Amino acid sequence: MDKVLIVDDDLKFQRILRTRLQKYKDKFEIVLANNGAEAMKVMQQFNIRGGKRYCNAQG
Numbered sequence: 001m002d003k004v005l006i007v008d009d010d011l012k013f014q015r016i017l018r019t020r021l022q023k024y025k026d027k028f029e030i031v032l033a034n035n036g037a038e039a040m041k042v043m044q045q046f047n048i049r050g051g052k053r054y055c056n057a058q059g
Contacts, residue, residue, distance in 0.1 A: 003048055
């Protein structure tokens with residue numbers, strides 16, 4: 001099954017996104033990470049390779 005990796009340090013935003021994406025749970029699995037380092041570990045753990053990316057970084 002395909003996976004969607006959500007990386008954001010705002011836990012409230014993570015929950016909102018996860019809730020909104022639940023309607024697609026039969027199409028992909030939602031995986032969460034709190035920062036870039038955690039995202040890299042999650043990508044290795046779940047064997048997620050590069051794919052489509054969307055970045056909404058605010059600095």
